[in-house]
Amino acid sequence: MERRKAVRLAAGGEAFVMESLSPQDTWELGKRLGKEAEPGCVICLDGDLGAGKTVFTQGFAAGLGIREPVNSPTFTILKEYEDGRLPLYHFDVYRIGDISEMDEIGYEDCFYGDGVCLVEWPSRIEKLLPKHYVSVSIEQAPEKGFDYRKITVEER
Numbered sequence: 001m002e003r004r005k006a007v008r009l010a011a012g013g014e015a016f017v018m019e020s021l022s023p024q025d026t027w028e029l030g031k032r033l034g035k036e037a038e039p040g041c042v043i044c045l046d047g048d049l050g051a052g053k054t055v056f057t058q059g060f061a062a063g064l065g066i067r068e069p070v071n072s073p074t075f076t077i078l079k080e081y082e083d084g085r086l087p088l089y090h091f092d093v094y095r096i097g098d099i100s101e102m103d104e105i106g107y108e109d110c111f112y113g114d115g116v117c118l119v120e121w122p123s124r125i126e127k128l129l130p131k132h133y134v135s136v137s138i139e140q141a142p143e144k145g146f147d148y149r150k151i152t153v154e155e156r
C-alpha cells in the first residue's frame, strides 16, 4: 500500500504523454518528477540507445537537489547520489551479464529502501522489478526530426 502510494505520486496520479522537442524538454520533465518523487519509488526508463534516458535522469537528479554530476559510466551498473532530498540510485543495466550481479550490488536494499531508483534498460532485469513501478518510455520518431521524443509516463 505504502509503495503503491509512492508510485502514484511520482507519476502524478495518472498516465500522460508528452512530446519533447529538445534535450532540455526531457531534462525539465525529469526535474519535475524529481521534485515530486516520494521515498521508495522505482522508475523504469525504456528507450533505445541515445533515446534520452540519461538526460531524463540528469533532470531528475536536479529535481532532487543533487549537485554532483550524473552520467552513465560504461561499466558501472549502479551509481548512488546522496546529496539530494532523497538518495538516488541510478541503475544502467545495459551491460549486465548474469542477473546474479544484481544481488552482488545489493539491489534489493535500493528497490525496497527509502530512496528513489531510476533504471535504464529495465527489460534486462525484468524478473527483478518490483510489483509496482513507474514506467517512463522514450520513443524516437525519425519522421518528426532528430530531437523529437514521445515520452509516456504511466504506472505499472
Ligand SMILES: Nc1ncnc2c1ncn2[C@@H]1O[C@H](COP(=O)(O)OP(=O)(O)OP(=O)(O)O)[C@@H](O)[C@H]1O
Pocket (backbone or CB within 6 Å): 020, 021, 022, 023, 024, 025, 026, 027, 047, 048, 049, 050, 051, 052, 053, 054, 055, 056, 072, 094, 120, 146, 147, 148, 149
Ligand atoms: N528531445 C530529446 N530528449 C533527450 N535527448 C535528446 C533529445 N533530442 C536530442 N537528444 C540527444 O540525444 C542524446 C540522449 O543521450 P542519453 O545518453 O540521454 O541517451 P540514453 O537513452 O541514456 O542512451 P543509452 O541507452 O546509451 O544509455 C543526447 O545526446 C541528447 O542531446
Ligand SMILES: [Mg+2]
Pocket (backbone or CB within 6 Å): 053, 054, 072, 092, 120
Ligand atoms: Mg544512458
